[in-house]
Amino acid sequence: MTRSSLLMVLLIFSCLSCTRTSEDGQDLGTEMSALQPLAYTIYSDKTELFVEFRPLVVGKVSSFAAHFTLLGENFLPLTEGKVTVSLLVGEKGIRSTADSASSPGIFRLALNPNTAGTGKLIFDIITPEFSDQIVIENINIYADENEALDKQQVLTPEADLITYLKEQAWKVEFAxxxxxxxxxxxxxxxxxxxLSAPGDERMVTANAGGTVQFSGTKTLVGSEVNSGTGLFMISGGNVTDGNIDAVYIEAKANYEKAKLDFERSSILVKDQIISQKDFLQTKLAFENAQTAYNTIGKNYTAGGQRISSPISGFVKNILVTEGQYVSAGTPLAVISKNKxxxxxxxxxxxxxxxxxxxxxxxxxxxxxxxxxxxxxxxxxxxxxxxxxxxxxxxxxxxxxxxxxxxxxxxxxxxxxxxxxxxxxxxxxxxxxxxxxxxxxxxxxxxxxxxxxxxxxxxxxxxxxxxxxxxxxxxxxxxxxxxxxxxxxxxxxxxxxxxxxxx
The missing domain is CATH 2.40.30.170 (Efflux pump adaptor protein, beta barrel domain)
Structure with a gap:
């Protein structure tokens, strides 16, 4: 049985068991339990109010069960704050305040009206994070219970309505x-x-032949690297063909020899012992040897040739395995800016x-x-x-x-x-x-x-x-x-x- 159906059964039972007195003296009873409760659901920008209470009658206390839900990602219950309900009829008003929730999301309030007429209920919510106000207009306040019963509208619940309580919704993701x-x-x-955007990726290639060695944890897919971060070392090892160590030693020897030849030629050309043509050839040989040596020696250490990241970004892909032999120009890794x-x-x-x-x-x-x-x-x-x-x-x-x-x-x-x-x-x-x-x-x-x-x-x-x-x-x-x-x-x-x- 749904909650609405249960409510109707209780209402019918109450009507059969209670009596009150009409104007002509017929015994019709005056019990408050015969009044059907009112329910309102109102939304503000921040809060949902679902409130249930008995019709308001002068001299009778009506209890309010005010349910407050925060309109966020999951419609969570309001757990901290103070709620005040005010009843205004013309210029007169009364109020009731709950300094805290009786249970998460539910604030219990009560009003005892002293003036009949049509008014409005104002709910003021004050929390550490925000304040809010919700107004319910055109609220009837009856002079006595007989008037309330006479004007009460008994609503027949729709058969296809599903009841899902706030206490249930507050325990799950709900919105x-x-x-x-x-x-x-x-x-x-x-x-x-x-896909990666064009220009967002750079290929890291070997600038010499030799055996690849990884440089620590930065040579892992997904690692964040900066421009200049070392990724690989290429060493000659026992390789005879294209050995980077042998190439470096040869380039260094050629450079040192060309330097000595150039320095000697600079003296001899002044004394016109050698021709200007021979001097220029010696100078050119020195500059070529110097360029070759600087290029190879730029990132060369005792352990081999150091290969660094050309840009800042993330290691997208590693294209070689440790210990693999590569020749100059072989792709080693892909670095992505990932922007x-x-x-x-x-x-x-x-x-x-x-x-x-x-x-x-x-x-x-x-x-x-x-x-x-x-x-x-x-x-x-x-x-x-x-x-x-x-x-x-x-x-x-x-x-x-x-x-x-x-x-x-x-x-x-x-x-x-x-x-x-x-x-x-x-x-x-x-x-x-x-x-x-x-x-x-x-x-x-x-x-x-x-x-x-x-x-x-x-x-x-x-x-x-x-x-x-x-x-x-x-x-x-x-x-x-x-x-x-x-x-x-x-x-x-x-x-x-x-x-x-x-």
Missing amino acids: NAPVVRQDFTDVIKTHGQL KLVLQANISQKYFNKLPSINAANFQLAGVETVFDTKQLNGKVISYGRSTSANAPFIPITFEIDNIGDLIPGAAAEVYLKSSPIPKALVAPASALLEEQGNYYVYVQTAGESFQKREVKVGLSDGIAVQLLSGVAEGERVVYKGAYQIKLSSASGELPDHGHEH
């Missing part, structure tokens, strides 16, 4: 949002891949005419819940294909985006290309959709603890929001976190114990 009308876009759903990425998507040629209108895209990586928007990543279209071939029937479109640090080059992505605008579309969060046997439905929150399962007709989706063609109305609130828990709760038919006062 709802209003269905809104806003500008949307035509969407082409496809697949793509993240820019390319999102490349391929679409069917039937959408060729829509390519010029595509200016943004949403994308979601495999295994990641977050949906990224190229506009939020400073993205822009840098190219799109203008032809196809038998081997490539799809047309590529490419975006350049900033890498926020969570994106990995090479990752596959589900891509939602956004093209021509759709004005005033009825839109809800895409995560609100649940599927059942090929049909889509959402859970609409009709009151603080009441929900309704609605089948909806779905239009386009960009991964973040979905266009709804029927089934819901603008302003209705749909559950986009925790909908599956409501489904499980409705299947069990059980309600947890709670402490609401009516």
Whole structure:
């Protein structure tokens, strides 16, 4: 039995067991328990208020169970703060304050009205982080219980309502949002891949032949490196052909010999013992030997030739194994700045005419819940294909985006290309959709603890929001976190114990 059905049974039982007196003397009773409790659900920008209380009657205490939910990521209960409820009728008013919650999210208050009429309830919330105010207008305060009973509207609960208490919602990831009308876009759903942007990567190559040795922990994929960070050492070892050590020794000997020859020639040419031509040849030989020696000796140590990172970034790939022999020019590693990425998507040629209108895209990586928007990543279209071939029937479109640090080059992505605008579309969060046997439905929150399962007709989706063609109305609130828990709760038919006062 749902909570609404149980409430109706109790109400009927109360009406049968209680009596009060009418104006003509008939015994009709005056017990407060015959009054049906009132419930309101009001939203501010910061807070959701769900409050239950008995109709207000002069001289009678009405207890309030005020449930406050913070409108954040998961609609958590308000646990710290002070809540004051004020009842204003004209210029007169009374108030009640709860300095703390009786249980997480629930503040218990009470009012004893002293003036009949129509007024308003004002809830003031003060917390260490923020303050808020929620107003309920047109509240009736009755002169006595007989008047309250005469004007009471007995509502028949809808059969398809699902009760899901605040105490349940506060224990799980839960959130709802209003269905809104806003500008949307035509969407082409496809697949793509993240790639490194051109110019964002540099290849590290061997500048001499020899055996590769790794330089510590920096020579690992994913390691952060700075420009000049040592990555490899290339040593000659026992290699006879192209031995870097032998090359260095030879270059040093050639340099020292050429230097001595040049210094001697500089003296001899002054005394005209040698010709100017011979001197210039000696000078040229010295400069060539010096260049060769400096080039080889620049990063040479006793352990071999030192290979450093040319840029700051991350080690994307290691292309050799330790101990491997390489010759000069062999690729050793790839360093990526990892600041820019390319999102490349391929679409069917039937959408060729829509390519010029595509200016943004949403994308979601495999295994990641977050949906990224190229506009939020400073993205822009840098190219799109203008032809196809038998081997490539799809047309590529490419975006350049900033890498926020969570994106990995090479990752596959589900891509939602956004093209021509759709004005005033009825839109809800895409995560609100649940599927059942090929049909889509959402859970609409009709009151603080009441929900309704609605089948909806779905239009386009960009991964973040979905266009709804029927089934819901603008302003209705749909559950986009925790909908599956409501489904499980409705299947069990059980309600947890709670402490609401009516």
